[in-house]
Amino acid sequence: MQSKLDVNANLHLKVSTQLIRPVNITSLTTGDKLWGCYYYYGNKLGASRNLAGLDVLSEINCSRRVPSAILLGVKKCGSQTLTGFLDLHPDVVSRVFPFSENTISSLMENNDAFLKAMPLSTPNEQTFIDMIEIQNDPQFLPHLTTNLNSNTTKYLLILVNPVARAQSDYVHVNVKMKLPQNSKLVKREIMSVWDKKLLHRKEPNVLFKGYRIAGTLERSVLNASGIIDKGNNLIKKGIYYDYVKEILKYVSRDRLLVVDGEQFISEPWLVLRQVEKFLGISSYFKKSFFTKIGKFYCPVFIERPDAGCLKGKGRKKKKIDQKTNKRLQRFFQPYNRKLENLLGEKLSWM
Numbered sequence: 001m002q003s004k005l006d007v008n009a010n011l012h013l014k015v016s017t018q019l020i021r022p023v024n025i026t027s028l029t030t031g032d033k034l035w036g037c038y039y040y041y042g043n044k045l046g047a048s049r050n051l052a053g054l055d056v057l058s059e060i061n062c063s064r065r066v067p068s069a070i071l072l073g074v075k076k077c078g079s080q081t082l083t084g085f086l087d088l089h090p091d092v093v094s095r096v097f098p099f100s101e102n103t104i105s106s107l108m109e110n111n112d113a114f115l116k117a118m119p120l121s122t123p124n125e126q127t128f129i130d131m132i133e134i135q136n137d138p139q140f141l142p143h144l145t146t147n148l149n150s151n152t153t154k155y156l157l158i159l160v161n162p163v164a165r166a167q168s169d170y171v172h173v174n175v176k177m178k179l180p181q182n183s184k185l186v187k188r189e190i191m192s193v194w195d196k197k198l199l200h201r202k203e204p205n206v207l208f209k210g211y212r213i214a215g216t217l218e219r220s221v222l223n224a225s226g227i228i229d230k231g232n233n234l235i236k237k238g239i240y241y242d243y244v245k246e247i248l249k250y251v252s253r254d255r256l257l258v259v260d261g262e263q264f265i266s267e268p269w270l271v272l273r274q275v276e277k278f279l280g281i282s283s284y285f286k287k288s289f290f291t292k293i294g295k296f297y298c299p300v301f302i303e304r305p306d307a308g309c310l311k312g313k314g315r316k317k318k319k320i321d322q323k324t325n326k327r328l329q330r331f332f333q334p335y336n337r338k339l340e341n342l343l344g345e346k347l348s349w350m
């Protein structure tokens with residue numbers, strides 16, 4: 001049996017630099033800004049970062065540290081945005097945990113590999129990771145929580161109205177299905193149509209990674225008998241009660257913060273202040289850091305040229321027809337009530 005990860009464990013430079021080759025300082029341009037262990041830069045093609053030079057890394061004691069907080073969010077609820085915003089806090093280094101099929105199990109089974117997947121941080125920074133994919137594999141929750149060997153690790157969730165989540169996920173899955181790397185999969189999956197009557201039509205009629213996707217959201221969420229399909233991930237992922245109940249088996253309530261994803265859209269600075277308090281970090285975010293562009297607030301920071309609106313978010317959605325909307329709201333209501341009782345708090349959309 002492998003030993004548990006000590007909260008004070010960190011992986012020092014020798015190992016970490018084998019994974020990422022640090023940038024040579026002379027190759028940096030004037031737009032680059034050093035922030036913790038990384039240089040950040042933005043350009044027309046997007047934003048990015050590079051590891052700082054070895055001299056800087058050793059001077060400020062950069063290591064890979066065990067995360068002090070983990071986001072166990074739900075897909076399309078704003079997890080990536082929250083993670084991106086938190087990375088702008090001077091006391092935090094946050095990253096989306098590098099998931100791909102199977103990486104989660106291999107990383108969980110090997111402490112060193114798990115630690116190697118962490119970003120570099122200084123002793124003054126907390127490591128925060130976004131592990132939303134855990135909702136697909138909640139069997140890793142006991143492994144994750146016991147392996148961290150800490151009663152101090154904090155957990156977060158961000159949740160939006162499950163109907164809005166389904167709508168966002170529907171658009172997202174449609175985009176993903178069309179990507180070239182998925183074309184083979186889609187072709188294969190097209191064989192497993194869910195409605196033979198639709199076979200002759202040129203519209204989505206596929207089973208794709210736990211989703212049943214039809215030409216519209218309305219038709220996707222109802223099964224052949226016209227009943228809301230609880231087995232379809234568009235719906236299943238929005239039954240937050242089941243997921244939170246599972247999390248609370250392993251995490252005490254006082255170590256779990258559930259934030260309101262709808263409020264995060266309208267007033268991100270308020271949600272970020274709530275997160276700062278929960279993490280016990282300095283109060284940093286304020287309204288003036290954000291500029292509203294379209295529907296969303298985007299951070300503007302001269303210290304971080306990579307900050308800005310997130311790519312691939314805010315995709316256009318068709319309005320859900322009123323009847324289906326009402327039906328879906330009614331469907332989720334009892335689960336939302338149960339969730340409210342379980343948490344002992346009511347979010348704006350409940």
Ligand SMILES: Nc1ncnc2c1ncn2[C@@H]1O[C@H](COP(=O)(O)OS(=O)(=O)O)[C@@H](OP(=O)(O)O)[C@H]1O
Nearest residue numbers: 075076077078079080081168265296297313314315
């Ligand atoms: N400030 C800001 N900027 C952009 N997007 C914002 C923001 N705040 C919340 N959101 C909401 O985040 C939704 C995407 O959720 P996730 O980041 O969890 O997506 S993912 O599951 O990780 O792909 C995204 O959903 P879509 O609008 O469907 O893209 C947004 O509703």
